[in-house]
Amino acid sequence: MKDLLRKTLTLLSVYYAYMVEYRSELILWVLSGSLPIILMGVWIQAAQGGQFGLTSVGFARYFLAVFIVRQVTTVWVIYEFEKEIVEGKLSPRLLQPLDPVWHHVASHIAERGARMPFAILLVVLFFVLYPQAFWLPNLTNLLLFTLALVLAFALRFLIQYTFAMFAFWTERATAVENFWFLFYLFLSGMIAPLKVFPEPVRAVVLWTPFPYMINFPASLLVGLPVNVFQGFLSIVGWFLVFLVLNRWLWRLGLKRYSGMGA
Amino acid sequence: MSIIIAQNLSKVYPVSVKEPGIKGTITHFFRRTYRQIKAVQDVSFEIAPGEVVGFLGPNGAGKTTTLKMLTGLIYPSSGKLKVAGHVPFRRQESFLQKITLVMGQKQQLIWDLPALDSLKINAAVYKIPDQEFQQRLGELTEMLSLEGKLTQPVRKLSLGERMKAELLAALIHRPQVLFLDEPTLGLDVNAQVGVRDFLRDYNLRYQATVLLTSHYMADITALCQRVLLIHHGKLMYDGSLDQLLEKFAPYREIHLELARPLSKDQLMAYGDVKRVDGRTVYFMVQQEALTRTVSSILADLEVIDLTVTEPPVEEVIRQVFQAGFIK
Numbered sequence: 001m002k003d004l005l006r007k008t009l010t011l012l013s014v015y016y017a018y019m020v021e022y023r024s025e026l027i028l029w030v031l032s033g034s035l036p037i038i039l040m041g042v043w044i045q046a047a048q049g050g051q052f053g054l055t056s057v058g059f060a061r062y063f064l065a066v067f068i069v070r071q072v073t074t075v076w077v078i079y080e081f082e083k084e085i086v087e088g089k090l091s092p093r094l095l096q097p098l099d100p101v102w103h104h105v106a107s108h109i110a111e112r113g114a115r116m117p118f119a120i121l122l123v124v125l126f127f128v129l130y131p132q133a134f135w136l137p138n139l140t141n142l143l144l145f146t147l148a149l150v151l152a153f154a155l156r157f158l159i160q161y162t163f164a165m166f167a168f169w170t171e172r173a174t175a176v177e178n179f180w181f182l183f184y185l186f187l188s189g190m191i192a193p194l195k196v197f198p199e200p201v202r203a204v205v206l207w208t209p210f211p212y213m214i215n216f217p218a219s220l221l222v223g224l225p226v227n228v229f230q231g232f233l234s235i236v237g238w239f240l241v242f243l244v245l246n247r248w249l250w251r252l253g254l255k256r257y258s259g260m261g262a
Numbered sequence: 263m264s265i266i267i268a269q270n271l272s273k274v275y276p277v278s279v280k281e282p283g284i285k286g287t288i289t290h291f292f293r294r295t296y297r298q299i300k301a302v303q304d305v306s307f308e309i310a311p312g313e314v315v316g317f318l319g320p321n322g323a324g325k326t327t328t329l330k331m332l333t334g335l336i337y338p339s340s341g342k343l344k345v346a347g348h349v350p351f352r353r354q355e356s357f358l359q360k361i362t363l364v365m366g367q368k369q370q371l372i373w374d375l376p377a378l379d380s381l382k383i384n385a386a387v388y389k390i391p392d393q394e395f396q397q398r399l400g401e402l403t404e405m406l407s408l409e410g411k412l413t414q415p416v417r418k419l420s421l422g423e424r425m426k427a428e429l430l431a432a433l434i435h436r437p438q439v440l441f442l443d444e445p446t447l448g449l450d451v452n453a454q455v456g457v458r459d460f461l462r463d464y465n466l467r468y469q470a471t472v473l474l475t476s477h478y479m480a481d482i483t484a485l486c487q488r489v490l491l492i493h494h495g496k497l498m499y500d501g502s503l504d505q506l507l508e509k510f511a512p513y514r515e516i517h518l519e520l521a522r523p524l525s526k527d528q529l530m531a532y533g534d535v536k537r538v539d540g541r542t543v544y545f546m547v548q549q550e551a552l553t554r555t556v557s558s559i560l561a562d563l564e565v566i567d568l569t570v571t572e573p574p575v576e577e578v579i580r581q582v583f584q585a586g587f588i589k
Contacts, residue, residue: 003386010382010383010386011386017379095335097355097359255337
């Protein structure tokens with residue numbers, strides 16, 4: 001237990017230091033997550049001209065929540081992992097008595113810590129510019145949102161890390177991620193809240209893992225109606241599916257690993 | 263009791279082959295053809311605890327593949343392997359605690375941070391108590407003369423310093439078995455000597471077992487009592503370096519400076535004349551005949567200077583690999 005705590009703290013503090021080394025890049029990374037803000041403008045315009053089930057303020061809050069969720073659930077592990085495989089950098093990691101995934105987990109979490117001040121600043125700036133949209137979620141929703149947010153990150157990370165395993169076979173695993181991202185973009189609620197989807201489409205989408213990574217936590221934060229129980233159950237369910245798949249591919253992949261270029 | 267046991271170790275890789283040109287590329291896209299590359303074939307050897315063994319072979323001979331199998335990074339196609347009592351590929355924690363692999367061209371240190379940060383991760387991962395960590399850190403820093411360097415970002419270190427910092431990181435958990443792949447690659451002569459001295463020290467101080475590959479023969483001659491020669495994936499020789507040289511290079515070179523020039527024919531009587539350059543003559547002489555030849559030269563000819571040299575080790579090894587067998 002003490003060892004575990006020490007490993008966790010050491011990894012987090014070192015990777016935090018690493019992320020802070022890239023201060024200026026961090027600001028750009030935060031800004032590169034502004035797609036929801038752009039879509040917010042589009043939907044506010046649209047809401048003024050027709051009936052979409054949400055008011056202008058409703059859209060503003062939803063997309064701000066999407067922005068926050070994206071800030072916390074952005075994942076790039078597949079790019080790092082592919083590089084490690086192709087350049088043989090996985091080898092030194094494999095020789096340490098710690099699953100290499102924890103380096104990636106730590107670097108993602110540490111990056112969150114490093115980018116948070118900028119993200120919060122943007123949120124504050126948003127409310128200054130658009131005070132009508134300000135709201136305070138109730139405590140239950142805030143707690144549920146926090147839990148959903150953490151789980152959404154975990155699921156998004158695990159799914160991408162599972163695709164990363166293909167790097168053992170194809171050397172261009174990122175192609176899989178790019179294809180997947182297209183579905184993620186449309187079905188997760190990033191482009192439009194699930195509430196405005198036609199009913200049959202929404203029914204199908206709810207069976208996929210996508211809406212639980214953005215629409216679900218964002219809806220909890222702004223107080224849109226969601227099935228809380230079904231939402232959490234789906235996240236955990238998909239997490240377990242990908243966990244099994246991930247460990248299976250990891251084991252197979254290691255047997256194939258030839259430490260190319262190492 | 264051997265600490266490394268390899269029995270009939272083999273590794274076969276599938277490698278995709280592509281014909282050059284656009285036609286080849288299109289064929290390659292639709293139908294990949296693979297060729298089986300036998301990187302390592304039927305290699306067997308044992309290494310006792312505390313031994314320092316050099317692993318020699320031209321590029322692509324299978325050295326690195328063997329090292330990767332020994333450390334558990336890749337899965338052997340066939341054969342048996344035991345290192346420090348473990349099957350490497352299982353990569354059990356107790357095994358990983360006992361070994362290390364240093365690759366001259368691969369780094370584990372985080373580039374943009376001081377080496378000390380990476381070392382802290384290693385200390386946590388290998389569960390080295392804080393006090394113990396500080397003590398080992400001090401000891402290794404001194405042995406490697408890295409004082410003051412560990413708090414600078416790794417990218418600001420010179421190549422030699424970085425290599426030494428890599429060694430420090432690879433040894434902070436005090437492994438019993440060291441696998442070193444080109445640890446002096448790209449270093450200048452001073453840095454090479456530094457790394458070499460350190461490895462000798464480390465071996466003596468902790469009775470560590472070392473298996474090392476290097477293209478610099480000086481590394482091998484300075485450190486290894488025993489060498490393994492591998493060529494085309496097959497083990498060609500396993501024994502002492504001296505014996506190998508005796509066996510394969512049983513000749514010496516005599517460099518002679520005469521008082522006045524003589525013709526090649528006149529000199530032939532004394533041995534195999536390699537080159538005549540005015541008053542300077544180079545002879546190749548069998549080792550058994552060396553004393554006899556030198557004394558007759560000194561008796562018969564008017565000599566100003568005479569030196570006897572051994573052929574350079576690189577030269578000998580090159581000849582062995584060219585011949586492809588050991589007599």
